[in-house]
């Protein structure tokens with residue numbers, strides 16, 4: 203039986219991460235994603251630092267929120283980079299403390315704290331972060347701090363019992379749209395896509411991103427099992 207997903211969370215937001223090439227960024231912004239992510243972690247193959255022109259980043263349309271992705275950076279470094287590139291949001295992918303999240307939130311930034319999940323992830327460890335971040339970002343535990351390109355077993359999310367809304371991340375692709383939109387997790391607020399949409403690290407396949415956004419934003423029906 204076909205089920206019309208009238209209760210599907212149509213307001214789910216989309217973040218596209220790992221951008222750095224001006225033309226590619228311009229093409230992406232034209233698709234109006236909610237967030238665009240720039241990685242400020244030198245060891246990442248998508249490191250934006252040297253390629254991204256600060257003035258270009260600063261003058262991107264306000265319709266898209268610019269997110270700086272950091273791994274275990276000091277508050278001062280994060281603040282300096284947010285200022286340099288005109289970022290509105292920060293995404294923290296290391297062992298950042300609740301205190302650091304709180305300070306960044308108090309400074310006026312939208313804060314996403316990323317956590318690397320596997321089957322044994324214990325959500326009670328996030329209780330200390332409640333109230334310090336705007337969103338959690340649930341990513342796959344892998345060899346890298348992020349951008350591993352693999353999904354985790356989403357069943358573990360059924361144990362998520364806290365109030366902070368979250369973004370789903372980790373190897374997301376077009377094939378996952380229907381399952382994500384099935385409305386299984388009340389705290390889900392958005393998704394984050396990255397390496398499965400790349401022509402090469404740091405360069406997105408815009409037509410594939412467009413297909414994802416179209417599929418994600420339209421009211422879909424899925425077949426009942």
Ligand SMILES: O=C(O)c1ccccc1NCC(=O)[C@H](O)[C@H](O)COP(=O)(O)O
Pocket residue numbers: 219220239241243246247248271272273293295341346347348349350351352371372373374394395396397398
């Ligand atoms: O993508 C990276 O190279 C990266 C490196 C270090 C920290 C974070 C990183 N990415 C952050 C993201 O928001 C990614 O979109 C997220 O990890 C999911 O990536 P993927 O599994 O490739 O979809």
